[in-house]
Amino acid sequence: MxxxxxxxxxxxxxxxxxxxxxxxxxxxxxxxxxxxxxRLILTSYFLEHFPLRPKVLYEVKGYRFVAAKTEGIFYLKKPDVVLDxxxxxxxxxxxxxxxxxxxxxxxxxxxxxxxxxxxxxxxxxxxxxxxxxxxxxxxxxxxxxxxxxxPNLVFLKQAQIIWPSSFKDGLSTIWLRPDLTPYFLWLFQDSPKTGIFGVIGENKEQAEKALFQLAQEEGFELCGRTEEGWVSLFxxxxxxxxxxxxxxxxxxxxxxxxxxxxxxxxxxxxxxxxxxxxxxxxxxxxxxxxxxxxxxxHLLRELLNTFNEDDYRQLITALKDSSYLGRLCRDTLFPDLFFSLVKSPIPSFKLFVHLLPWLMKKGIWKLLLKR
Ligand SMILES: Cc1cc2nc3c(=O)[nH]c(=O)nc-3n(C[C@H](O)[C@H](O)[C@H](O)COP(=O)(O)OP(=O)(O)OC[C@H]3O[C@@H](n4cnc5c(N)ncnc54)[C@H](O)[C@@H]3O)c2cc1C
The missing domain is CATH 3.50.50.60 (FAD/NAD(P)-binding domain)
Known part of the structure; x- marks a missing residue:
């Protein structure tokens, strides 16, 4: 063969x-x-399941989510790795x-x-x-x-910037800005002095505009190469x-x-x-x-694409005091959600009750039935 x-x-x-x-x-x-x-950011699943050892440039210990002047910090159980x-x-x-x-x-x-x-x-x-x-x-x-x-394509663009001194070492920031993109903007560290600032947009024009605007708002200083390309979603x-x-x-x-x-x-x-x-x-x-x-x-993305800034603010507020997000790995979301439900039914139930009216307002049932 x-x-x-x-x-x-x-x-x-x-x-x-x-x-x-x-x-x-x-x-x-x-x-x-x-x-x-x-520059790539991968979950610990990569190191645990694939016998490849490329140089790890930096570790990401947690994520800070920002929406409508609200923020929530979630520390990961196992750090993500930044590679090239x-x-x-x-x-x-x-x-x-x-x-x-x-x-x-x-x-x-x-x-x-x-x-x-x-x-x-x-x-x-x-x-x-x-x-x-x-x-x-x-x-x-x-x-x-x-x-x-x-194919369902989205456009990614990222640029290396000087790591801003006001940002915590090893903590990535995710900006949820539906006024700029239905996806998000990010900043993660790739060395003690530099970071990768990037965006996902529905197209090139939207991504570039969003990246430029937030860079100006935050006063980021470009110091290296830019990388970009299309990616096709599931x-x-x-x-x-x-x-x-x-x-x-x-x-x-x-x-x-x-x-x-x-x-x-x-x-x-x-x-x-x-x-x-x-x-x-x-x-x-x-x-x-x-x-x-x-x-x-895919289902989560369909739901998130209907969010406005206030929805994101409510979501961050609801999750803020639980360690829920930090326990989930992006590459094992399905089993992690299931086991969280089994292992910690009370916090999961409380969170569900908190989110229920808002999920109903967003028509999650319609999304599920559509599938
Ligand atoms: C800016 C940016 C940042 C990203 N960041 C991340 C991240 O942090 N984490 C993450 O998991 N993913 C990230 N991605 C997505 C990730 O890079 C892709 O999902 C991944 O590279 C896909 O790998 P692949 O091998 O399937 O395809 P590709 O990496 O696209 O490789 C396709 C290969 O096929 C070759 N090829 C194309 N056409 C032909 C042809 N006609 N004949 C022969 N060869 C051909 C190409 O030259 C290339 O070598 C990012 C993408 C971009 C654009």
Whole structure:
């Protein structure tokens, strides 16, 4: 069996590595010839579940949420880690080299012609035949673009700034500003003296305007590079296998819609794919735990997108004195919510009663019934 993997970023490289470790023959094709850097913030789930050790630049001990002059600080049970995408990809590449995985750099996938994948390469057009194709080409995937439903894209932009002395060390800030974006703006530290200030917007224009306005309001001082790009959010209607093509990572929309984090969920999807290629079990079935998790994030995002500043203020006030948020991990939200309910039923019930009138006002039932 010969497997062709398109795209050598976190999802593509990890799939190649895991398949090669199981002695499956793989070939990777990547359109670029170098990796682009990008600061990433990942939960402790990453270090606990993936045997990769890229350099940790900084640790995030907690989050400070700000909305309508109200703020709430939530400390995490286990810190999040700040990494650079380049370090993560080099770490993966090093592992791939141990298994002598072939990677064709500068090979840009163009289209499929029955079983053959057609490429534009530095040596001219080329084609490769494969039994299975793994699409790890992210949001730019031509294969994904040709399928329904159209990807649900959001735009991220972030810039390195001088860490403001009035901000606490190791504490990230999240600004909930529906007047600027239905998503959020953030600041996390990537060194003792610098931080990454960023935003998620529905489009590039909205993201840039929001970033510029808050930077001015807060008096932030730009000191380094800016990074930006589109990310595709989870869509329950998109089926991640079409004929002999498997979709993983951003091209499958394996991204948490609440925080727009796609690295860990992309890697989790990869594990499900490798297991199904090896065992012959249905890929969709193997993906169910991840899809359930992403569905919870999707529902929460639909609800949050209806919020105004006052709703966020009420939410922060309701959660402020409980350690609830700090106990939840963004990558295990479904089991964490369930176990919180079982382990601490009284605080959970109190919180639910507190939030109930407001959830009803927001039409949460309609959202759930719609699903
Ligand atoms: C500014 C920004 C900040 C982010 N911050 C975070 C964060 O803090 N935490 C987090 O979890 N996520 C974050 N994300 C999202 C995260 O980066 C993505 O979810 C993740 O990189 C997806 O990985 P992937 O391997 O699926 O796809 P990608 O990383 O997009 O990789 C796709 C690969 O396919 C290649 N490719 C594309 N087209 C072709 C083609 N035609 N032929 C061959 N190769 C091709 C590309 O060159 C690339 O190497 C951020 C995104 C952005 C833009």
């Amino acid at each position: 010969r497997i062709l993997i398109l795209g050598a970023s976190s999802s593509g490289l990890y799939t190649a590595l895991k398949l090669a470790q199981r002695e499956v023959k793989v070939l990777l094709c990547e359109k670029e010839s170098s990796f682009e850097g990008r 995408r380049k370090d993560l990809l080099f770490e993966l590449l090093k592992e791939c080299e141990k298994y002598r995985i072939s990677i064709l750099w500068g090979w840009k996938f163009e289209r499929m012609d029955s079983q053959r994948a057609l490429f534009l390469t530095p040596q001219g057009p080329k084609e490769i035949e494969a039994d299975y194709i793994v699409d790890a080409m992210g949001v730019k995937s031509p294969l994904r673009k040709a399928l329904d439903p159209a 869509q329950s209607k998109f089926l991640p296998k079409h004929r002999n093509v498997f979709f993983i990572g951003d091209s499958a929309g394996h991204v948490k819609s609440t925080t727009v984090g796609g690295v860990v969920s992309g890697l989790r999807g990869t594990k499900a794919l490798v297991e199904s290629i090896q065992s012959g079990r249905d890929y969709f079935k193997n993906l169910l735990p991840l899809r359930r998790e992403l569905m919870i994030h």
